[in-house]
Amino acid sequence: MSFLDRIAECRRWAPDDYRPFTIDDRPLGRVSHDLARRLEDFPQVFRVSGRAVGLAPSLRGFTARTAAVAEVLHRLRDAGEIRRWRDEPYPVLQRWDETPLMIMERAAVPLFGLRAFGVHLNGYVRGPEGLSLWVGRRAANKATAPGKLDHLVAGGQPYGIGVTENLIKESAEEAGLPRELAARAVPVGLVSYRCAREEGLRDDVLFCFDLEVPADFVPENADGEVESFSLWPMARVMATIRDSDAFKFNVALVILDFAVRHGILGPDDAGYEEIIEGLRLTSDA
Amino acid sequence: MSFLDRIAECRRWAPDDYRPFTIDDRPLGRVSHDLARRLEDFPQVFRVSGRAVGLAPSLRGFTARTAAVAEVLHRLRDAGEIRRWRDEPYPVLQRWDETPLMIMERAAVPLFGLRAFGVHLNGYVRGPEGLSLWVGRRAANKATAPGKLDHLVAGGQPYGIGVTENLIKESAEEAGLPRELAARAVPVGLVSYRCAREEGLRDDVLFCFDLEVPADFVPENADGEVESFSLWPMARVMATIRDSDAFKFNVALVILDFAVRHGILGPDDAGYEEIIEGLRLTSDA
Numbered sequence: 001m002s003f004l005d006r007i008a009e010c011r012r013w014a015p016d017d018y019r020p021f022t023i024d025d026r027p028l029g030r031v032s033h034d035l036a037r038r039l040e041d042f043p044q045v046f047r048v049s050g051r052a053v054g055l056a057p058s059l060r061g062f063t064a065r066t067a068a069v070a071e072v073l074h075r076l077r078d079a080g081e082i083r084r085w086r087d088e089p090y091p092v093l094q095r096w097d098e099t100p101l102m103i104m105e106r107a108a109v110p111l112f113g114l115r116a117f118g119v120h121l122n123g124y125v126r127g128p129e130g131l132s133l134w135v136g137r138r139a140a141n142k143a144t145a146p147g148k149l150d151h152l153v154a155g156g157q158p159y160g161i162g163v164t165e166n167l168i169k170e171s172a173e174e175a176g177l178p179r180e181l182a183a184r185a186v187p188v189g190l191v192s193y194r195c196a197r198e199e200g201l202r203d204d205v206l207f208c209f210d211l212e213v214p215a216d217f218v219p220e221n222a223d224g225e226v227e228s229f230s231l232w233p234m235a236r237v238m239a240t241i242r243d244s245d246a247f248k249f250n251v252a253l254v255i256l257d258f259a260v261r262h263g264i265l266g267p268d269d270a271g272y273e274e275i276i277e278g279l280r281l282t283s284d285a
Numbered sequence: 286m287s288f289l290d291r292i293a294e295c296r297r298w299a300p301d302d303y304r305p306f307t308i309d310d311r312p313l314g315r316v317s318h319d320l321a322r323r324l325e326d327f328p329q330v331f332r333v334s335g336r337a338v339g340l341a342p343s344l345r346g347f348t349a350r351t352a353a354v355a356e357v358l359h360r361l362r363d364a365g366e367i368r369r370w371r372d373e374p375y376p377v378l379q380r381w382d383e384t385p386l387m388i389m390e391r392a393a394v395p396l397f398g399l400r401a402f403g404v405h406l407n408g409y410v411r412g413p414e415g416l417s418l419w420v421g422r423r424a425a426n427k428a429t430a431p432g433k434l435d436h437l438v439a440g441g442q443p444y445g446i447g448v449t450e451n452l453i454k455e456s457a458e459e460a461g462l463p464r465e466l467a468a469r470a471v472p473v474g475l476v477s478y479r480c481a482r483e484e485g486l487r488d489d490v491l492f493c494f495d496l497e498v499p500a501d502f503v504p505e506n507a508d509g510e511v512e513s514f515s516l517w518p519m520a521r522v523m524a525t526i527r528d529s530d531a532f533k534f535n536v537a538l539v540i541l542d543f544a545v546r547h548g549i550l551g552p553d554d555a556g557y558e559e560i561i562e563g564l565r566l567t568s569d570a
Contacts, residue, residue, distance in 0.1 A: 095558045096552060097554075097556065097557065162553045163551070163552040164553055186547065187551040188547075190558065262471065263471035266449065267449070267472055268447045269382075270382045272381070272475075273490065276565070277565070280562070282562060282567050
């Protein structure tokens with residue numbers, strides 16, 4: 001089974017390529033050695049040693065940390081060293097229910113290997129032949145993963161909005177889902193992974209939702225980020241995930257979780273336990 | 286939230302109380318120091334050192350291992366040192382899809398801290414007020430967990446029968462479910478845990494199934510192991526799990542997984558990630 005290849009892609013990173021990033025001596029992320037050397041230029045903000053990068057201890061509290069780091073990040077952006085600036089504030093924390101230690105621009109979060117959160121919606125239809133899943137194709141001009149297959153709705157989880165509220169907002173923007181329909185989405189757990197990507201070290205928790213949509217519902221993209229939507233029988237979805245990397249790397253993971261929860265994979269299938277184990281990290285992984 | 290107390294109970298064990306149990310130098314289980322000393326009486330079968338207990342290397346192959354260990358276990362049973370003999374063959378393996386290294390009597394599996402597998406069925410009804418769960422009360426004379434609250438169907442997974450087939454068989458024995466109804470149960474994943482119990486060190490993987498039963502269905506116990514069944518609204522189930530240990534320890538874990546998958550807990554609830562992390566071990570945990 002090469003479902004496991006999709007999982008392996010979500011777990012590919014080399015610990016030796018990074019040193020820990022700490023706040024108040026608490027390890028929260030990982031910084032590449034190149035970036036660590038660059039951060040030596042900002043000794044008022046970053047305390048860089050050969051073994052770790054820490055926020056300067058003089059930076060105490062949410063506001064001071066946020067402002068000092070933002071100033072450095074703006075300089076790196078202006079020097080062309082941070083691309084795809086998003087202007088989206090992300091909280092710095094290990095679990096979503098914690099008080100954030102500071103805010104950081106989304107584009108910088110993987111550069112520091114910090115945990116990020118997202119929402120993914122499995123929009124499905126239940127028919128006489130079983131389940132079908134709404135699949136989007138990402139626009140060819142999208143900055144990340146152009147042309148890859150995607151969920152009906154998926155997005156990052158910024159600071160200052162609840163997870164469910166964010167899902168409802170993204171559902172309107174990305175697929176034209178009316179609020180009444182999106183509000184029926186059921187939270188069904190999470191997947192998590194850590195992997196090296198072009199944008200840095202992704203350390204993500206994706207909150208997963210299922211939404212059974214009416215058979216006559218047709219999604220409509222409002223923000224130009226999706227080229228087209230189509231409804232795929234689960235057998236086609238699973239074969240595509242097994243045999244190709246046509247789905248965006250983390251979308252494949254969320255769909256494998258969907259397949260486990262809906263009995264499309266079962267305990268008499270080879271690799272069942274290994275697949276389930278691959279869907280989530282533990283805190284010490 | 287004391288949902289986390291229920292999870293903690295499923296993870297309570299002290300590594301220092303055991304030494305590894307190996308077959309061909311592969312660590313598969315854990316033996317208490319007391320049992321290790323007792324096994325020194327059987328040097329043809331067990332190679333005991335201060336650091337580990339291994340099967341004697343002369344015992345090569347499934348049949349030789351199974352026969353030699355069974356002889357020792359029968360002697361321990363006859364000496365009153367293994368209680369609650371079940372006469373149920375369990376496979377010795379780490380994952381259900383592996384080829385078993387040998388067969389061992391079920392009652393001995395936790396004495397060697399070996400992985401065991403089981404099936405649990407969430408039998409639920411969907412009503413206008415939300416989900417309700419069928420809850421059984423274990424007979425007062427049951428050897429383990431008398432009087433505790435249980436699933437509609439739950440049982441061990443012996444050698445020589447598929448997981449789904451075993452669920453259907455247990456469903457008939459424990460709750461009088463006709464085969465046509467039980468066959469509609471949906472495999473929805475697994476929970477796993479390791480904890481010290483009266484019977485030894487449990488290292489269990491429970492394959493979970495959901496079955497929406499008709500509103501007019503009433504379960505009937507056939508084997509005398511269940512005192513009564515009743516249908517509980519999920520709010521009552523969740524409050525009971527949160528505030529008491531009335532549910533059997535591992536049943537609470539499977540129901541927390543059910544609550545996560547059905548949106549009874551959600552990502553904006555405190556402790557959500559910690560609960561999900563507590564539902565499953567990783568291979569290195």
